[in-house]
Amino acid sequence: DIQMTQSPSSLSAFVGDRVTITCRASQKISRYLNWYQQKPGKAPKLLIYAASSLESGAPPRFSGSGSGTDFTLTISSLQPEDFATYYCQQGYSNPFTFGPGTKVDIK
Amino acid sequence: QLQLQESGPGLVKPSETLSLTCTVSGGSISTTNFYWGWIRQPPGKGLEWIGNTYYGGSTYYNPSLKSRVTISVDTSKNQFSLNLSAVTAADTAVYYCARIFGDSHYFDYWGQGTLVTVSS
Numbered sequence: 001d002i003q004m005t006q007s008p009s010s011l012s013a014f015v016g017d018r019v020t021i022t023c024r025a026s027q028k029i030s031r032y033l034n035w036y037q038q039k040p041g042k043a044p045k046l047l048i049y050a051a052s053s054l055e056s057g058a059p060p061r062f063s064g065s066g067s068g069t070d071f072t073l074t075i076s077s078l079q080p081e082d083f084a085t086y087y088c089q090q091g092y093s094n095p096f097t098f099g100p101g102t103k104v105d106i107k
Numbered sequence: 108q109l110q111l112q113e114s115g116p117g118l119v120k121p122s123e124t125l126s127l128t129c130t131v132s133g134g135s136i137s138t139t140n141f142y143w144g145w146i147r148q149p150p151g152k153g154l155e156w157i158g159n160t161y162y163g164g165s166t167y168y169n170p171s172l173k174s175r176v177t178i179s180v181d182t183s184k185n186q187f188s189l190n191l192s193a194v195t196a197a198d199t200a201v202y203y204c205a206r207i208f209g210d211s212h213y214f215d216y217w218g219q220g221t222l223v224t225v226s227s
Contacts, residue, residue, distance in 0.1 A: 001170075032211060032212065034211075034212075034213040034214075036214070042219075043203055043217035043218065043219055043220050044154065044203075044214070044217060045217070046213060046214060046215050049208070049211060049213040049215070050211055050213070055215065087153070087154060089154075089156075089213070089214070091211050091212030091213050092212075094167055094169070094170075095156055095169040095170060095171065096156040096212050097156065098153055098154040098155070098156070099153075100153050101153055
C-alpha cells in the first residue's frame with residue numbers, strides 16, 4: 001500500500017495568512033494526487049485533482065503543486081470559511097489511500 | 108446537479124452484515140469514465156476507501172476489507188450498494204458513497220454520509 005503523510009497535523013493561522021500544507025507519498029505517484037476540505041459533520045469536498053487542477057467551483061485562492069512523492073496545497077489568503085480539515089489522497093493505485101489530515105483553525 | 112444519498116440501518120449487531128444503498132439522482136449511473144464507490148470515516152478519525160464499482164458490474168476493493176465486502180450496482184434503479192459482513196465495533200463509522208472520476212480516481216461528488224454503529 002502507498003502510505004500518505006501530511007504536515008503539519010494542525011496549524012493555527014490568521015485570516016489573510018498564506019497557508020501551505022505538505023503531503024508526501026511513500027512511493028512515486030506521478031501527479032495522481034487530490035486534495036479535499038472537510039468541515040465538521042460534512043462530507044469531504046474536492047478542491048484540487050491531478051495535483052494542480054482546481055475543481056469547478058473551488059475558490060482560486062486554493063492551489064496545488066508537486067509530482068512524484070512531494071505535494072503542496074496552498075491557500076493564498078485564508079478566509080473564515082477555510083477553517084477545516086484538509087486531506088490528500090492518492091489515486092495512483094489500489095488501495096486509494098488518504099493522508100491523516102491537517103486541521104486548520106483560527107489563531 | 109448530481110446528488111448521492113446513502114440509506115440503510117444506523118445500528119448493526121456484531122457478526123451481522125452491514126448493508127447500505129446509495130441512490131444517485133440528477134444523472135445516470137450508467138456513465139462511462141466514472142466509477143461509484145464507498146469511503147468510511149470512524150468517529151474522530153481519517154478516511155478509508157472501501158471499494159468501487161462500475162456500471163458494467165466490475166468491482167475492486169481495498170485488500171484490507173476484500174474478504175468481507177461486496178459492492179453491487181443496479182442500473183435500473185440508479186443505485187449501488189455496499190455489503191460488509193461479520194462486522195465488529197471497529198466497523199463503526201460514517202459511511203459515504205461517492206462518484207469517482209476514471210483513471211485519476213478522485214472523488215468528485217459525495218453523499219452526505221450515514222453513521223452506522225455496530226453494537227449489541
